[in-house]
Amino acid sequence: MHDVVVVGGGVIGLTTAFELSRSGQRVLLLEQGEPGREASWAGAGMLPPGCPAPPDDPLVPLTAATQRLWPELSADLRERTGIDNGFQRSGGIEFSEPPGQSIDSDVAAWHAVNIEAEPLTPDAAREYEPALDPSWGPCYRLDNMCQVRNPRHLKALLAAARQQGTEVICGAQAVDFDIEGDRITSVHTLADRYPADRVVICSGSWTSPLLARAGLRVEIEPIRGQIVLLAMPQPILRHVVECGHRYLVPRSDGRVLIGATQEQAGFDKRNTATAVQDLLEYALRICPALANAHVERTWAGLRPRAVRGRPYIGSSPRFENLYVAAGHFRWGLHLSPITGRLIRQMLCGDSTELDPAPFGWTTD
Template sequence: MSATNSDFLIIGGGVIGMMTALQLADAGHRVTLLERGECGREASWAGGGIVSPLYPWRYSMPISRLSRWSEGFYPELSLRLLEETGIDPEYRQKGLLYLRVDDAEQALDWARVVGKPLERVGADFLYAKEPQAAPGFESALWMPTLGSIRNPRLGQALRARLMAMPQVTLCEDVDVERLCVEHGAITGVASRAGRFAAGQVIVCGGAWAAQLLRSAGVELAVRPVKGQMILFKAPPELVRRVVLMDGRYVIPRSDGRVLAGSTLEEAGFDKRTTDEALASLRDSATRIVPALADCPVEHHWAGLRPGSPDGVPTIGAVPGINGLYVNAGHYRNGLVLAPASTRLLVDRLLGREPIVDPSPYCLTGSRGA
């Protein structure tokens, strides 16, 4: 078994794994990160980049706490990565318009309780903000503070930053097959590229996390949930901000391209796209912004979310195996919760005061199986 000469070994090079590596390296620790493919190319690449749960008032308090802490993190991170790597993650804070919300009063009550800017606006405001939105709406909900980030470029920037840090060893195309445990302690991992010795291992494997932990006899209630999305090639400013209706959304990019998503499918690890999903997504997008019907669909893809029963991620030590930790199960909110969930775990690893109460995220018998 080859030694990593690192303080921490991280499995999984998505946004969760890369942010964990960045924070540990910033704190002066040596880190080795293993990724089965190329960093940032799984769920972190496939999502939309909205920096908020879609309907935040419908989520439990553990998710809300992480989401609220994370929200203000991306503007600073985006500027840092642009300065350090020259890659712009394109953080945009243009707000979000909600069309046709059945539980609007509940949403407004939630916003008052948590102090979140959210208001009901009339048609004049709606169409001034988004002239191409579907006609005929007399009102909408408006969240001015919502931001979005171009998640593929965020992944590229995080990867570039880690590769430039001397205390980080980034190993791609390393498919970890099992965790190695001896006498109740982690000793490393076995992969097709060989074995890596480590006394502290962090599993950030996304939809694959449960398989990894099962190799050590640990059950984690995380499963792959497929999501398909499409990308329109549209002129700049056709869509100016995120618009959400009936659970589907459109997200503009700075160059005019518009993402539309997404599906929720229980299909195991099958990432194939389907004509049915393409037609459904296109229909949803053109109902939100009818002018998109005149724009070609440039790309259609699928990704695998790490689904969990209640959407609350598991963050912390694995009971019974000294030195083994997990950060997985973020479901639809991996990008949203990544800053807070990684900070929470790093706080625990380094003995710092945690940013939130860690107990709702601990791996227990009821949450693990």
């Protein structure tokens, strides 16, 4: 009997397992494939300084809290595992979408949530990033935009969770539950049955059909994001460069990720010719110096989008020992530290870092 069964080994499940096991819980993590190979691997690793939403939006304190946790978590993982997740404050340069439009309202939205956003003249932008096309349009700089090498971060989380005693079973797809009254008593995989005191569902885009097995309804849909990875012999950019939902994320080794599409394509993770062409065109227009880069790889991942617009981080109103942490859409990497922390605090009966009510699960 484990104290907690975590279902799903993406960044949300791994962070949750790490948090729980280091606070003394006996944790079992069930992963249908290999841990950290789905959306969390596919993501670009951008960690924005916050959320430019109206100041009373609950995502504003959630993103502020997670941003504070990243440096601490990265240092802790490095110390425990020797794995450097590549966390760094690279800064971001943001262009209006469509290009050419005023950036005033975007800058004002950041300032309203107390985050520095510095409007740049074309000359100032060129000073920061000489490789960008100066005619692209008005832009501003986010000094506190960070990034992480997410595949490395996932390796570090897995190693740290295991060190703390988390048992990880790969190829274990949760398919059903045993229920007694208002409690889930065990999780079934195709091959086995795992009794649990408490269960946390962190199954990303696959959450809705799984919870339907317990008669519960959450609306989370897969949104495909395609990425093209370029490689240059030397880094030619330092900042993350964003324009609407398209971006360039430069790595310190000269690689540049070009992302990303947002498509409803079910569970299809293939790349399409149109999307790859569109991403390359965007990259070469905004940064012509990438013309001679090598195309190293393309891939796609499935972002788990909660239809209600906010992730689910909380307990089920129907089963007292069932929790869900899923539906983080475009910001699951960024929000993973605070999500794991909140779930641990809720399960252990501690006071929570911030009010989790807006992320509660009310749609049973």
